[in-house]
Amino acid sequence: MRRxxxxxxxxxxxxxxxxxxxxxxxxxxxxxxxxxxxxxTRGDGFAAQPPLTMGNYGRIASPLYLRSLLQSLRLAFWTxxxxxxxxxxxxxxxxxxxxxxxxxMMMLLIVPFWTNALIRIYGWKILxxxxxxxxxxxxxxxxxxxxxxxxxxxxxxxxxxxYAMIPFMVLPVYSNVERMDWSMVEAxxxxxxxxxxxxxxxxxPMTLPGILAGLVLTFIPSIGLFFLSDxxxxxxxxxxxxxVHNELLKSRDLPFAAALSVVLLALTGLVxxxxxxxxxKTENMVF
Amino acid sequence: xxxxxxxxxxxxxxxxxxxxxxxxxxxxxxxxxxxxxxxGPSGCGKTTTLRIIAGLEQPTSGRVLLDxxxxxxxxxxxxxxxxxxxxYALFPHMNVARNxxxxxxxxxxxxxxxxxxxxxxxxxxxxxxxxxxxxGQLSGGQRQxxxxxxxLILSPRLLLLDEPLGALDLQLRxxxxxELKRMQQKLGxxxxxITHDQEEAMSMSDRIALMRLGRFVQIDAPRDLYERPQTAxxxxxxxxxxxxxxxxxxxxxxxxxxxxxxxxxxxVSRDWIVPGEALLLCVRAERLHLSHEPVPAPCRVAGEIVExxxxxGERTTVVRLPDGQVLRARHTTxxxxxxxxxxxxxxxxxxxxxxxxxDDREETP
Numbered sequence: 001m002r003r004x005x006x007x008x009x010x011x012x013x014x015x016x017x018x019x020x021x022x023x024x025x026x027x028x029x030x031x032x033x034x035x036x037x038x039x040x041t042r043g044d045g046f047a048a049q050p051p052l053t054m055g056n057y058g059r060i061a062s063p064l065y066l067r068s069l070l071q072s073l074r075l076a077f078w079t080x081x082x083x084x085x086x087x088x089x090x091x092x093x094x095x096x097x098x099x100x101x102x103x104x105m106m107m108l109l110i111v112p113f114w115t116n117a118l119i120r121i122y123g124w125k126i127l128x129x130x131x132x133x134x135x136x137x138x139x140x141x142x143x144x145x146x147x148x149x150x151x152x153x154x155x156x157x158x159x160x161x162x163y164a165m166i167p168f169m170v171l172p173v174y175s176n177v178e179r180m181d182w183s184m185v186e187a188x189x190x191x192x193x194x195x196x197x198x199x200x201x202x203x204x205p206m207t208l209p210g211i212l213a214g215l216v217l218t219f220i221p222s223i224g225l226f227f228l229s230d231x232x233x234x235x236x237x238x239x240x241x242x243x244v245h246n247e248l249l250k251s252r253d254l255p256f257a258a259a260l261s262v263v264l265l266a267l268t269g270l271v272x273x274x275x276x277x278x279x280x281k282t283e284n285m286v287f
Numbered sequence: 288x289x290x291x292x293x294x295x296x297x298x299x300x301x302x303x304x305x306x307x308x309x310x311x312x313x314x315x316x317x318x319x320x321x322x323x324x325x326x327g328p329s330g331c332g333k334t335t336t337l338r339i340i341a342g343l344e345q346p347t348s349g350r351v352l353l354d355x356x357x358x359x360x361x362x363x364x365x366x367x368x369x370x371x372x373x374x375y376a377l378f379p380h381m382n383v384a385r386n387x388x389x390x391x392x393x394x395x396x397x398x399x400x401x402x403x404x405x406x407x408x409x410x411x412x413x414x415x416x417x418x419x420x421x422x423g424q425l426s427g428g429q430r431q432x433x434x435x436x437x438x439l440i441l442s443p444r445l446l447l448l449d450e451p452l453g454a455l456d457l458q459l460r461x462x463x464x465x466e467l468k469r470m471q472q473k474l475g476x477x478x479x480x481i482t483h484d485q486e487e488a489m490s491m492s493d494r495i496a497l498m499r500l501g502r503f504v505q506i507d508a509p510r511d512l513y514e515r516p517q518t519a520x521x522x523x524x525x526x527x528x529x530x531x532x533x534x535x536x537x538x539x540x541x542x543x544x545x546x547x548x549x550x551x552x553x554x555v556s557r558d559w560i561v562p563g564e565a566l567l568l569c570v571r572a573e574r575l576h577l578s579h580e581p582v583p584a585p586c587r588v589a590g591e592i593v594e595x596x597x598x599x600g601e602r603t604t605v606v607r608l609p610d611g612q613v614l615r616a617r618h619t620t621x622x623x624x625x626x627x628x629x630x631x632x633x634x635x636x637x638x639x640x641x642x643x644x645x646d647d648r649e650e651t652p
Contacts, residue, residue, distance in 0.1 A: 181374075181376070183372050183374060183376040184376050184378060184379075186343050186363070186370075186372070186376070187370070187372055187376035187377075187378075188378070188389065188393075189342075189343070189362070189363040189364050190341055190342075190343070190363050190364070190368075190369055190370045190438075191364075191369065191389050191390035191393060191437065191438070191441065192364045192390050192393040192394055192441065193364055193389075193393045194364060197393060201378075201389075202378060205378075205380045206378075206379070206380060208380075
């Protein structure tokens with residue numbers, strides 16, 4: 001038996017102090033800075049100046065930006081859904097494999113992420129290009145006569161997004177499936193459920209926390225990613241992340257870029273709020 | 288019992304996990320309406336046997352017959368057998384009513400029938416009014432009842448119960464034992480029940496199948512198992528037992544003279560006994576009587592009191608025989624004179640209370 005130590009609460013607070021300071025400084029302050037910035041007027045060059053205005057937000061409420069927002073949300077939605085479709089079975093079989101196979105599958109998932117994301121996206125560019133392996137294989141099999149236009153399409157962006165986001169689906173689902181009490185599934189089979197109904201009525205509901213966490217963790221970053229659509233997308237793929245990127249680095253409109261970012265932040269907050277409302281716990285997003 | 292029809296048969300059941308032999312050739316007939324208990328130390332193969340009957344595990348070889356039909360390869364959902372799991376395995380995301388209804392829903396029963404049967408089952412286990420509770424909000428005993436109701440709603444031919452009372456405290460355990468027995472008799476469903484609690488097995492079962500190292504040691508009614516154990520393991524697993532080792536002398540019709548430390552003890556013979564062989568005689572501690580005077584009993588040895596432990600209504604006295612063997616006698620403290628260590632004492636028992644058993648203590652798989 002461990003005895004509770006005198007003043008352990010205060011001690012713990014003290015231990016967490018550096019982390020709290022770090023978060024306050026680098027997350028809290030910079031967030032406030034961005035929110036503040038979004039209320040200023042564009043200055044000369046790369047600067048912001050008074051007077052304070054809500055005009056930046058007014059500008060966002062135009063068809064151009066709404067279309068981009070919808071496009072981003074649609075892409076993020078499909079990314080999250082495809083990640084679920086591919087990631088859930090992967091996580092499921094990984095959790096049910098023997099330890100050795102499990103280690104290998106985990107490596108398959110993690111090791112690619114040790115290389116630079118841009119390099120991996122260039123890999124996709126090569127794969128999907130007109131003379132790339134995918135088209136070569138399709139032609140070899142006689143499925144197509146002429147090379148398909150795979151690169152610079154919304155489909156290519158989606159493939160890249162799913163590829164980039166899949167670990168964030170696999171890991172929370174995996175940690176859920178791995179902790180599953182399989183006697184529940186046995187009980188359902190014993191009570192007359194086929195393997196499929198047992199999966200649908202017991203396994204899925206019991207791993208729902210992992211599914212929800214995975215959906216949020218793949219959906220949120222997908223709205224904001226910009227380099228994927230820059231490299232793989234066509235000229236009319238303008239996602240929200242691209243908008244922020246353009247305003248900041250091309251138009252050099254600091255306050256407006258900040259306003260766009262605030263909208264993205266608000267959207268993220270909303271998704272997390274919905275997640276919490278659905279009974280999701282923040283702990284499930286940590287693995 | 289024998290005139291009842293056989294419901295379940297196990298034929299030469301073997302099961303090995305990797306190189307480990309879990310079941311080593313089980314043969315068993317379970318009769319309709321019977322309460323059969325699988326009793327044995329942990330790791331003896333009780334749960335594996337139950338899981339094979341439920342279809343959750345496949346035997347390496349051997350067959351399982353239900354009503355004479357081979358169900359060895361049948362999926363668990365296709366067997367008229369249901370299980371009450373050791374940890375209850377209630378679905379945590381469903382309330383009590385939905386847990387109980389699960390089996391009927393999987394069968395696609397009409398809604399009206401489901402709700403009527405759920406009410407009926409909850410009444411049977413005395414949980415009416417708990418329909419909307421979640422499993423997490425129930426006590427251990429209540430969860431246990433839900434698990435039983437959930438299995439019984441399908442009216443199985445055979446109900447398997449894997450240490451269903453293991454997690455409950457003693458008082459609740461005693462109460463649930465009686466309730467389970469009452470339910471079993473009322474519904475007339477065959478029960479195969481796992482426990483490692485010998486008292487529970489004794490008080491509830493029609494027959495007990497005593498298991499050890501993946502084999503049945505003895506399958507008998509509780510009284511026969513206690514009074515006529517076949518082997519030293521069976522004798523010592525249940526109750527407090529003295530195993531007196533000696534040598535069989537004269538074997539004549541129905542009687543053996545056992546030589547123990549210079550005493551010649553008449554014992555009821557068993558057909559496997561060979562003269563000159565080393566034998567074990569099982570005498571229950573409470574059937575071993577002590578006396579300071581030489582009692583005129585045919586089965587009598589003399590020894591020296593080593594120690595004596597007072598335990599309220601009973602006392603256990605340890606006696607050492609001249610050859611060093613130690614016997615334990617349990618006797619009432621009513622009107623006793625306290626046994627003094629070092630004093631000479633006679634131990635005697637009724638010839639029928641001594642049972643010759645095979646020595647299987649050294650056996651390994």
